[in-house]
Amino acid sequence: MKTKFTMDPETAFPDETHPPTDADLKAALGAAARPIEAVFANLRAQQPAATVEWKFSERSGWHQIPSLKKRRLFYLVPRRGDFRVSLILGDKALRLLREGPFAKQTAALLKTAKKYPEGTAFAFDRRTLEPDLLVAFLAAKVAP
Numbered sequence: 001m002k003t004k005f006t007m008d009p010e011t012a013f014p015d016e017t018h019p020p021t022d023a024d025l026k027a028a029l030g031a032a033a034r035p036i037e038a039v040f041a042n043l044r045a046q047q048p049a050a051t052v053e054w055k056f057s058e059r060s061g062w063h064q065i066p067s068l069k070k071r072r073l074f075y076l077v078p079r080r081g082d083f084r085v086s087l088i089l090g091d092k093a094l095r096l097l098r099e100g101p102f103a104k105q106t107a108a109l110l111k112t113a114k115k116y117p118e119g120t121a122f123a124f125d126r127r128t129l130e131p132d133l134l135v136a137f138l139a140a141k142v143a144p
Contacts, residue, residue, distance in 0.1 A: 005059040012078035013062035019054050020062050020078075030081050030125040039085075040066075042135045043073070047142065060084075073138055082126045087135065088119040093140035102136045 012028035013020045026033045043050055043066060050073065052066045064076040066069065074087035095104040104105070114121045 004131065005057075006062060007059060008079070010079040010082070010144065011061035011134055015061075018054075023079055025064070026068050028078050028080060029126075030083060030136075035126065035129050035131045036076065036083060036085075039129075039134050039138075040070050042131070044141065046135075068129060069082050070140055071142075073141060076078060083129075084125055085129060086121060086123040087137060088121050089137060089141055090119040093122060093137070093143065094138040096143055097136065100140070102133055105130075109135070128140040 007014055014026070026037075029036060034053070047068055050066055050068045052064055054062050055065055056062050060077045063078065063125070066073045066076075074085055077084040077086075093108070094106070097103065100106075109122060110120065122137065
């Protein structure tokens with residue numbers, strides 16, 4: 001039997017029948033939109049082929065998934081006045097980050113990051129997200 005998930009009550013877009021727009025996202029995030037806008041602006045500049053798709057899940061409502069070709073870069077789950085950004089980095093990306101300008105922050109985050117077979121998971125919200133750090137994580141993720 002399939003388990004029924006309970007949706008987070010702070011979900012910004014819980015109605016499956018009404019996909020949000022970018023304007024809806026900005027309105028729902030409020031002041032928390034600024035760091036996300038910075039990340040997306042950098043993503044568009046560095047990876048013009050990247051696409052952004054809205055998806056719906058029973059647990060988190062509507063969320064965005066930026067992708068490069070078929071590779072998911074991160075997940076943005078909007079919440080009222082907040083957000084959750086999560087991504088998974090492989091060993092190669094982590095090696096690049098340990099050698100780069102964000103080595104100290106990466107090492108600190110690795111102490112609490114969860115490890116999975118597909119990589120190491122990181123999650124940020126409006127209080128913990130540093131746009132420049134996330135941009136560095138994304139650059140390491142897509143590095144050749």
